[in-house]
Amino acid sequence: MRVLVVEDEAPLRQYLKQRLSEKNYVVETAEAGAQALLLTKDSPFDIAVIDLGLPDISGIDLIKRLREAQFTFPIIILTARSQWRDKVQGFNAGADDYLVKPFHLEELLARFSALIRRVGGWATPLLQCGPIVLHSITEEVRVHNQPVDLTAFEYKVLEYLMLHPGKIVSKMELTEHLYQQDFDRDSNVIEVFVGRLRKKIDPNEAIHPIETLRGRGYRFTVPRV
């Protein structure tokens, strides 16, 4: 998942980048609103964390501009201002959640997954499609109630596909959303992961969870429960 972190305080910004990357998020950071807007022009984000007290344009204005530019990814506001008038203002501007500093990282991560799930239409941490069950908090995967052991990246690929069920996800999209920029971007790596994923989840080839569409991408085909 691609995350945009907009935070003017350097230590906090580095901290967020580091910890989120550890959790396999692809993180882009900006220290001001203008920079953030530039970043959004490159490739799409899945979620953003925005501090309200930015040096150039206010966090609220940034959120408004992002929504005006038709970006629909969820936005969490991170701020020291804990007054309700600020929270209401933030939500009105288009934010989806609000976290008050200082915060617990676990809380931020939990809210991240909740928001990302919501985008995919999932109300609970449990993503279930047919016999495949993915628990987005514990990161457990079960098929026909048997636990399946996946590597971190395999898990990420499965999760991404399950969060966009029925949608065509291009290899490019998968690469961008799951890999840091400085990684070697070789689209064949994705193919390898998808192949391995199929073998682990569907060893008997009974389910066919992931469909390959030549030249377009992949699609998770098992319907939601």
Place this chain on the structure above:
Amino acid sequence: MKNSLQLRLLIAASTVLLLFLSITALVLDRAFRASVETAVQKKLQIYIYTLLSASEISKAKFVMPEVLPETRFNLPASGLYASVVLHQRGNKLIWKSGSSLDKQIPFIETAPIGEFVSEALVALDGTRLHALSYGVVLETTKGKGKVYTFHVAEDEEISLAEIKTFRQHLWGWFVAPVVVLLMLQWGILRWSLRPLRRVVEELAHMESGKSERLAGEYPDELRGLVNNLNKLIERERKQRDQYRHSLSDLAHSLKTPLAVLRTLLDGHSSNTLDAQTIKFELDKMNQLVTYQLQRAATTGKPVLPNSILIEPILDSLLDTLLKAYRDKNIECQKNIEAESVFYGDAGDLLECMGNLLDNAFKFARQMVRVTVAKGLLLQVEDDGPGIPKDQVTQVLERGVRIDSQKEGYGIGLAVVKNIVEIYGGTLSIDGSALGGARIQVVLPRY
């Protein structure tokens, strides 16, 4: 009574008016009386001339006709009396008018020749009279002159009656204009004092929150006062905003270092007692800072509070919370009396309701119910686990959590309690029919 401008003015002006009009009436009365008296004198003079022309000297004897043209001389007790006195070897009354037959009138004996002497006399029977005497020399045909004095007297009653009639008219006609003048005066006073009444009305409007400044047109004398009052109100509002902004900035600058410190600790992921203690103390610091700043940021009721419609604020809060707690699928029931208003600062209301609702949403299973009634009652209920009776006081004290696993009620309820106290209201916690907690806030109108 001394405190009413209008009454004061009314009494002063009325007194002056009445005094002035009374003096005028008296002067008129006096003048009329004088003029009546002059008229009486003139009348008596004419009677004397009448008598003179009626009289004759015939064969050296003074003769007056039996019946005089002026009938009043002939009728007894007519009020008009006359007599003639001859001065020859003493004073001899030689003629008396028919009307004065049994009247004894102490005329003066003689009047100088060619001169009128007027007197006020009292007859023997007590009648008051105006008297006029005239001395004259009458010649016989042979040219012999004798000195006579002609006397005429009229009953005072007659002229008095005239004066009485005049007085009746005067005072009678007097009353109506006086009443009209007094009413006009009262009307003028009310009209003149209208700007003052308008100030009072506008101030009442501002107190009930319907307007924010004195907007009317005022006369020069009041304009200074009104402008200064408006400036005062504006200044107070600006000060409040300034204060709030600087507090908000302070919060930001204090909390970010706290956040940084905490994250540094997170980075160590050391579970030593020291690290745990530091984390705990940092959390406490954060709570205390938040609480004190929230407290200081509570503006409380301004001098002339606006009335703030509660429903739109409640709606925007519910929108926000339903978004924030989307995953929980909370059903929120809203019972709000139409046009309910809050007299005070909008930020305080937001803070108070925001915290109450946030707690309700956090702990509710499925249902939250908000009730707002005029007077003012704010009530939030949920169907969560509720707050045990013995922990209610703890919860209301600052920074205390019941359940350390969840974020707990944290300082939210303590902040609400603080705001409620500042507005002079009461906060109570008990159980709800929905199964969870019910928190009631009652705020007084003033």
